Amino acid sequence: xxxxxxxxxxxxxxxxxxxxxxxxxxxxxxxxxxxxxxxxxxxxxxxxxxxxxxxxxxxxxxxxxxxxxxxxxxxxxxxxxxxxxxxxxxxxxxxxxxxxxxxxxxxxxxxxxxxxxxxxxxxxxxxxxxxxxxxxxxxxxxxxxxxxxxxxxxxxxxxxxxxxxxxxxxxxxxxxxxxxxxxxxxxxxxxxxxxxxxxxxxxxxxxxxxxxxxxxxxxxxxxxxxxxxxxxxxxxxxxxxxxxxxxxxxxxxxxxxxxxxxxxxx
Amino acid sequence: xxxxxxxxxxxxxxxxxxxxxxxxxxxxxxxxxxxxxxxxxxxxxxxxxxxxxxxxxxxxxxxxxxxxxxxxxxxxxxxxxxxxxxxxxxxxxxxxxxxxxxxxxxxxxxxxxxxxxxxxxxxxxxxxxxxxxxxxxxxxxxxxxxxxxxxxxxxxxxxxxxxxxxxxxxxxxxxxxxxxxxxxxxxxxxxxxxxxxxxxxxxxxxxxxxxxxxxxxxxxxxxxxxxxxxxxxxxxxxxxxxxxxxxxxxxxxxxxxxxxxxxxxx
Numbered sequence: 095x096x097x098x099x100x101x102x103x104x105x106x107x108x109x110x111x112x113x114x115x116x117x118x119x120x121x122x123x124x125x126x127x128x129x130x131x132x133x134x135x136x137x138x139x140x141x142x143x144x145x146x147x148x149x150x151x152x153x154x155x156x157x158x159x160x161x162x163x164x165x166x167x168x169x170x171x172x173x174x175x176x177x178x179x180x181x182x183x184x185x186x187x188x189x190x191x192x193x194x195x196x197x198x199x200x201x202x203x204x205x206x207x208x209x210x211x212x213x214x215x216x217x218x219x220x221x222x223x224x225x226x227x228x229x230x231x232x233x234x235x236x237x238x239x240x241x242x243x244x245x246x247x248x249x250x251x252x253x254x255x256x257x258x259x260x261x262x263x264x265x266x267x268x269x270x271x272x273x274x275x276x277x278x279x280x281x282x283x284x285x286x287x288x289x290x291x292x293x294x295x296x297x298x299x300x301x302x303x304x305x306x307x308x309x310x311x312x313x314x315x316x317x318x319x320x321x322x323x324x325x326x327x328x329x330x331x332x333x334x335x336x337x338x339x340x341x342x343x344x345x346x347x348x349x350x351x352x353x354x355x356x357x358x359x360x
Numbered sequence: 361x362x363x364x365x366x367x368x369x370x371x372x373x374x375x376x377x378x379x380x381x382x383x384x385x386x387x388x389x390x391x392x393x394x395x396x397x398x399x400x401x402x403x404x405x406x407x408x409x410x411x412x413x414x415x416x417x418x419x420x421x422x423x424x425x426x427x428x429x430x431x432x433x434x435x436x437x438x439x440x441x442x443x444x445x446x447x448x449x450x451x452x453x454x455x456x457x458x459x460x461x462x463x464x465x466x467x468x469x470x471x472x473x474x475x476x477x478x479x480x481x482x483x484x485x486x487x488x489x490x491x492x493x494x495x496x497x498x499x500x501x502x503x504x505x506x507x508x509x510x511x512x513x514x515x516x517x518x519x520x521x522x523x524x525x526x527x528x529x530x531x532x533x534x535x536x537x538x539x540x541x542x543x544x545x546x547x548x549x550x551x552x553x554x555x556x557x558x559x560x561x562x563x564x565x566x567x568x569x570x571x572x573x574x575x576x577x578x579x580x581x582x583x584x585x586x587x588x589x590x591x592x593x594x595x596x597x598x599x600x601x602x603x604x605x606x607x608x609x610x611x612x613x614x615x616x617x618x619x620x621x622x623x624x625x626x
Contacts, residue, residue, distance in 0.1 A: 142408035142608060342408055 098199035100192060101164055105157040105204065106138045107212060110148045120215040122356040123153040123208065124244075124349070127200070127223030127230040130259070131178045134158045137224075140338035146346045150353035152220075155208050157200065159226065161193045174259050175266050181254075182230030183278045185267035194267055197278075200234060205241075220244035220352035224341055225304070226251055226259070232280035232294070232315075236324075239289020244355035246295040246348045248341050249302055252315035253281040259309050281311070281318045284326075291323045295351045297344045299334025364465035366458060367430055371423040371470065372404045373478060376414045386481035388622040389419040389474065390510075390615070393466070393489030393496040396525070397444045400424045403490075406604035412612045416619035418486075421474050423466065425492065427459045440525050441532050447520075448496030449544045451533035460533055463544075466500060471507075486510035486618035490607055491570070492517055492525070498546035498560070498581075502590075505555020510621035512561040512614045514607050515568055518581035519547035525575050547577070547584045550592075557589045561617045563610045565600025 096103040113121060124147070126137050137143065137156045147154045160180030166189060169176040180196035209216050221242045223231035228250025235245040254260020255275050264275045276282040298305060298312050305312075312328055319326040334340040362369040379387060390413070392403050403409065403422045413420045426446030432455060435442040446462035475482050487508045489497035494516025501511040520526020521541050530541045542548040564571060564578050571578075578594055585592040600606040 139406055139604065142411075144605070145408075145609075338405065339410070343411075 096161075096199055096203060098195050098203045099161040101161045103158055103161070103199065104134050105155055106134045107208070108138075108144060108147055108154040109212070110151050110153065112151050113153065113213065118213060120213045121151060121153050122218035122220065122353070123155060123212075123214040124220040124222065124352050125200070125204075125231070126154060126156040127182060127221070127227030128156065128159050129223070129225030129227050130159070131173050132159050132227075133178070136338065137341075140342065141345050142342045143345045143349065146349040150349055152349065152353060152356070153212060153214055155204070157204055160196060164193050166190070166193070175263055179226065179263065181226060181263045181267065181278070182234060183264075183267055186274065187267055187269050190267050196230070197234070200230070201238060201241075218243055218356040220246075220356055222246040222248070222348055222352065223250070224248040225310075225336065228252075228296070229254060229280060233278050233283055235292070236280060236283040236287050237277070239287065243358075244352040245292055246351055248296075248344065248348070249298050249305070249310055249336055250280065250296060250312065250315075251310055253279060253311040255279045255282070256314065257309045257311055281314045284315060284319045284322055284324050287322055287324055289323065291325065293351075293355060294319075294324055294326045295348060296326060296328045297340075297348070298328065298330055299336065299340045300330045300332055301334060302336040302340075304336050362465055362469055364461050364469045365427040367427045369424055369427070369465065370400050371421055372400045373474070374404075374410060374413055374420040375478070376417050376419065378417050379419065379479065384479060386479045387417060387419050388484035388486065388619070389421060389478075389480040390486040390488065390618050391466070391470075391497070392420060392422040393448060393487070393493030394422065394425050395489070395491030395493050396425070397439050398425050398493075399444070402604065403607075406608065407611050408608045409611045409615065412615040416615055418615065418619060418622070419478060419480055421470070423470055426462060430459050432456070432459070441529055445492065445529065447492060447529045447533065447544070448500060449530075449533055452540065453533055453535050456533050462496075463500070466496070467504060484509055484622040486512075486622055488512040488514070488614055488618065489516070490514040491576075491602065494518075494562070495520055495546060499544050499549055501558070502546060502549040502553050503543070505553065509624075510618040511558055512617055514562075514610065514614070515564050515571070515576055515602055516546065516562060516578065516581075517576055519545060519577040521545045521548070522580065523575045523577055547580045550581060550585045550588055550590050553588055553590055555589065557591065559617075559621060560585075560590055560592045561614060562592060562594045563606075563614070564594060564596055565602065565606045566596045566598055567600060568602040568606075570602050
């Protein structure tokens with residue numbers, strides 16, 4: 095039972111073989127935040143991350159994308175709002191503000207629950223995610239300087255205030271006053287970031303329909319990051335779309351990126 | 361539209377990058393037959409085979425597991441008979457004999473359709489599969505000596521005449537006269553095999569509940585193969601169950617096995 099969102103919340107935890115052999119050794123941990131419509135299961139079943147996490151000796155934690163089964167009117171009406179679409183923010187609109195608090199769930203609750211129950215080295219935490227979850231990974235990392243020593247994203251919603259998915263979600267959860275939106279927008283947050291330097295790896299498929307339809311806007315994030323303490327590497331991957339085949343192709347590179355940065359921190 | 365089974369049939373085809381670069385070069389092909397309840401999609405989405413097939417330059421073809429949507433009474437009543445459970449045989453019982461002809465569909469139709477539409481080297485065909493599909497791969501290879509130059513299986517139903525799944529399926533599709541069953545039972549077929557020598561790789565998880573419940577019986581197949589032209593390597597994999605995580609862990613080894621044997625054939 096989650097205090098932050100007021101319902102049961104599921105998440106996946108992968109422990110590498112060394113955690114069995116030496117259960118007391120504290121290991122680095124990588125959080126993966128999923129995209130619209132996903133539960134915690136998609137990443138576990140489709141990405142093939144396990145091979146790379148085992149190789150690099152990382153614990154991997156993958157939470158669900160929203161509260162579930164609360165019987166809030168409208169909660170299940172669309173794929174991009176409500177169930178499966180929590181957008182990793184704390185809602186302020188009356189109908190949603192009690193439960194749609196995925197930002198607090200991740201930052202204040204999940205990290206503590208994981209640290210209390212598994213042998214994780216909390217000085218070596220990384221975060222990544224896909225699409226809406228890429229937005230979540232970027233904004234959570236940027237809003238909590240020092241918490242995550244490594245950050246990456248797959249096809250993130252990079253500038254939600256300027257794309258249809260973001261405008262719909264932010265209007266619904268935060269209301270129509272746009273001045274409250276910027277604190278959940280990576281392109282705005284990156285300009286204000288003043289924590290430890292971050293190397294952020296972002297992969298984006300160039301045949302991604304959501305890129306073509308202006309939902310992702312990674313160029314805006316890249317432009318905004320210039321001259322900040324965030325060094326963003328944006329790789330356009332030829333021929334790839336928005337699917338888990340894209341994730342499974344590059345998850346090895348991302349885990350390598352996290353392992354390198356987390357193991358630097360000694 | 362399939363002539364063999366009388367309905368539309370879907371299958372997946374993976375072409376490695378070299379097929380794009382040099383579309384006329386004929387490549388080896390590996391057939392993957394799926395298990396109970398699966399469609400053609402599970403293997404594509406969950407096994408992570410693509411990385412290895414690309415590396416070894418193999419075409420991979422993965423068919424569905426039964427005819428679909430025929431409105432035969434009882435077709436959708438259970439997970440282990442009818443839809444999703446064709447057992448790669450040609451039914452003889454009245455109700456099923458017109459459409460449940462997955463053996464003929466694979467052997468007489470799919471191989472020809474693939475050869476006619478893709479640049480495959482039909483002297484270099486391999487076959488593998490999981491569970492019911494492992495049974496399919498083994499029996500189809502053993503019944504068609506010389507057609508497949510390499511064979512493997514993941515947790516195959518190795519002796520269906522002696523296990524509950526097999527007895528239910530064979531009674532339903534073939535009738536109660538057990539003398540007609542042996543021609544679809546790998547443990548019987550292996551003793552009669554008189555084709556080119558075959559190195560067969562079989563992986564089996566030792567924590568597989570279906571192994572424990574006597575559905576798979578790989579020991580019977582191994583014992584039966586001794587002294588035949590089939591050299592069976594049965595690897596018991598510690599801690600693995602019957603899931604796609606088991607397949608995704610060892611699919612690289614299997615594709616390596618097929619690539620080695622297919623590329624020997626020059």
